[in-house]
Amino acid sequence: MIDREPNIVIIGGGTGLSYVLKGLKKYPANITAVVTVGDDGGSSGEIRDSNHVLPPGDIRKVMISMSEAEPLMNTLLTHRFSEDSLFANHTVGNILLTALFEITGDYVKAIQQLSKVLNVKGTILPVAQKPVTLCALMDDDTVVYGESKITSANKKIIKLFLKENDIEAVPDVITAIEEADLIILGPGSLYTSIIPNLLVPEVKEAIIDSKAKKAYICNVMTEPGETDGYTLSKHVNIIGSYLGKDVIDIVIANDDRNIDKEVLDRYINKGAEIVRVDYDEIIKMNKELITSKFIYINEENYIRHKSEKIAATIFMMLLENFY
Numbered sequence: 001m002i003d004r005e006p007n008i009v010i011i012g013g014g015t016g017l018s019y020v021l022k023g024l025k026k027y028p029a030n031i032t033a034v035v036t037v038g039d040d041g042g043s044s045g046e047i048r049d050s051n052h053v054l055p056p057g058d059i060r061k062v063m064i065s066m067s068e069a070e071p072l073m074n075t076l077l078t079h080r081f082s083e084d085s086l087f088a089n090h091t092v093g094n095i096l097l098t099a100l101f102e103i104t105g106d107y108v109k110a111i112q113q114l115s116k117v118l119n120v121k122g123t124i125l126p127v128a129q130k131p132v133t134l135c136a137l138m139d140d141d142t143v144v145y146g147e148s149k150i151t152s153a154n155k156k157i158i159k160l161f162l163k164e165n166d167i168e169a170v171p172d173v174i175t176a177i178e179e180a181d182l183i184i185l186g187p188g189s190l191y192t193s194i195i196p197n198l199l200v201p202e203v204k205e206a207i208i209d210s211k212a213k214k215a216y217i218c219n220v221m222t223e224p225g226e227t228d229g230y231t232l233s234k235h236v237n238i239i240g241s242y243l244g245k246d247v248i249d250i251v252i253a254n255d256d257r258n259i260d261k262e263v264l265d266r267y268i269n270k271g272a273e274i275v276r277v278d279y280d281e282i283i284k285m286n287k288e289l290i291t292s293k294f295i296y297i298n299e300e301n302y303i304r305h306k307s308e309k310i311a312a313t314i315f316m317m318l319l320e321n322f323y
Contacts, residue, residue: 005029006318009180009212011127011197012036013058016187016219018065019304021122023311025066029318031122032176033062034203038134038196041148043080043090047098054107054126058193060093063111067118077118108170125173127197133163134196147192151225157191160242162199169202177206182318185248186217187305190235191226198242208247213321215250217310220295220303224271233281249288250317252310253277256293263301290317 006029010017013036021033037054039045044055064074077093087095100110111124134147139156145163177183186194198204207214218235222228227235232253239248255277267273282289290313298304 006181007176007179008032008182008184008314008318009034009176010184011194011203012186012188013039013062013193013196014188015061016189016217016305017058017193018061019307020184020187020217020310020314021062022065023307023309024314025068025121026308027311027315029315031066032173032180033066033122033124034127034173034176034197035059035062035124036193036196037126037128037130038132038147038192040131040133040146043094045148047090047094048131051098051102053098053101054131056094056097057091059111059124059126060091060097062124063115063118063120064093066115066120066122066124068121069118073118108172123172123176125170125176127173127203128167128169128200130164130167132167132196132199134192134199135161135163136191137161147196151189151192151223154225156228157226160191160195160199162196167200169200169206174202174206177203177210180210180212182314182321183207183210183212183214184217184314185215185239187219189223189226190219190230190238194239195242198239204243208244213249213317214247215252215314215317216248217305218251218253218275220254220275220305221267221272222275227275228271229273231276231278231281233278233285235275236282236285236287245285250290251282251287252290252294252313254294254305255291256295258293259295259303260297263297263303266301267303 008029009032011034035058039055044057048055079092081087101107104110136144136150136157137159144150144153294310296306
């Protein structure tokens with residue numbers, strides 16, 4: 001008889017990860033969210049450069065999604081100051097995380113302290129001890145430096161690598177992966193939210209060595225400058241090129257193509273399209289494929305994963321492999 005709750009490690013960054021965690025926190029499991037530290041744009045990039053700290057934006061989003069604090073507190077952390085303010089374009093959450101880092105001298109401790117205030121369900125960890133500079137070799141043999149510049153280069157990405165060669169994983173990240181019963185990659189930007197975590201050598205090795213089931217949750221839409229024209233199998237193959245083709249066991253994807261035309265057209269006009277689920281190719285890869293209508297349109301008319309539905313799918317998958 002198993003006398004503990006299962007351990008889930010979910011790895012990525014950005015908005016997609018937050019939506020999954022928002023639903024998953026309601027289930028009886030020990031959740032560890034491992035967040036990328038390569039963001040160099042917007043408020044996070046400015047704070048990273050001026051204060052020489054980890055970019056706080058993705059961590060803040062994940063923290064709010066895992067919080068069980070009063071809604072007003074979450075609203076406070078997401079509040080962004082106006083352009084003519086002393087704190088122009090920065091969020092309260094980003095400023096608080098940066099202040100706590102300066103007080104504690106340790107980003108993991110800073111996250112822990114703010115997590116207590118927000119009553120966070122689970123553990124949030126940056127993947128590495130310091131910021132990373134994401135680099136991309138493009139199809140014209142040029143190299144683009146910086147996450148924000150990679151997607152705006154409008155070139156085909158051939159290979160990602162880190163500029164730094166001394167990046168070390170946060171030790172607790174490795175421990176969490178070693179103790180995991182389920183490891184999830186995504187959802188999130190393939191090249192700028194998921195793969196950067198796999199470029200930290202210790203993290204890659206720990207995932208490969210883990211006996212836990214490994215699942216990949218694919219984005220609903222392709223992303224201009226990153227995954228133009230990518231099918232589901234192409235996403236899986238790219239992860240396999242960094243992690244090993246046989247490491248991912250389960251692939252989770254949306255198969256709902258009945259999206260409001262006005263909403264879809266807005267994405268199409270920006271160069272994005274629905275990720276096509278090419279069932280035959282995934283079967284050839286010997287992956288377990290789970291598909292469903294996982295999406296909805298939020299109040300801002302963006303396509304998002306249904307937090308509750310995808311969390312339920314993950315937990316049912318966990319039950320099959322844990323109990």
